Amino acid sequence: MTRPLFLEDAYLRDAPARVVSLTPEGGLVLDQALFYGQGGGQPGDSGRLDWSGGSVPIATTIKGDAGALVLIPSEAVPLPPVGTEVTQHLDWERRYRHMRLHTALHLLSVVIPLPVTGGAITTEKARLDFDMPEASIDREGLEEELNALIDDDLPVSTDWITDAELEANPGLVKTMSVAPPRGAGQVRLVRIGDGAMPVDLQPCGGTHVARTAEIGRIVLGKIEKKGRQNRRVNISLDN
Numbered sequence: 366m367t368r369p370l371f372l373e374d375a376y377l378r379d380a381p382a383r384v385v386s387l388t389p390e391g392g393l394v395l396d397q398a399l400f401y402g403q404g405g406g407q408p409g410d411s412g413r414l415d416w417s418g419g420s421v422p423i424a425t426t427i428k429g430d431a432g433a434l435v436l437i438p439s440e441a442v443p444l445p446p447v448g449t450e451v452t453q454h455l456d457w458e459r460r461y462r463h464m465r466l467h468t469a470l471h472l473l474s475v476v477i478p479l480p481v482t483g484g485a486i487t488t489e490k491a492r493l494d495f496d497m498p499e500a501s502i503d504r505e506g507l508e509e510e511l512n513a514l515i516d517d518d519l520p521v522s523t524d525w526i527t528d529a530e531l532e533a534n535p536g537l538v539k540t541m542s543v544a545p546p547r548g549a550g551q552v553r554l555v556r557i558g559d560g561a562m563p564v565d566l567q568p569c570g571g572t573h574v575a576r577t578a579e580i581g582r583i584v585l586g587k588i589e590k591k592g593r594q595n596r597r598v599n600i601s602l603d604n
Contacts, residue, residue: 366432368397508585518578
């Protein structure tokens, strides 16, 4: 299992690691990784690995077997052998945009309190799909409400609960399409706001900013019909 450093400190940009295996497809597995593995609508991280005598650019990161994170090179270059000590360098600007948009999506699920049927994030924009039979939405009003929550500069923190506690509180799960990971004994919660009455609290394994003001202004884009009951709400960063 790869130690996920991004869950311990989402702002860490560089870190040492050791190569523990190479996959038949040409990926690398490290003992600990800065790089988030693609999942939950958030893209895998990119960056670079350096070691004595070599370097390899990383295009993306995916989840492997048994908790492994697999780094996928963007070029066909010689890879470091198993056991090599390497230094990880994260493409921070790309990751930070993912963090800002991911936290903004959590707030979007607050201002549109409907079941979420899907979602995706890129460096430029993000979207959530909602179980919304009628599309009578005040787009300008929603944008204003969303940015007001961002401007409140709410703290963003994480907690852990057991699988049993999540089963006892099914209302924590907003997504209909992606079930929170179970089986490891505990589930990570992302909390926005202070105290026992947060603005938002839901299971999530992604990376987030520390305070909502870091998101910056969000522009609400198109609201698209995707099926009989699904509506897609698009957002983008204003800078």
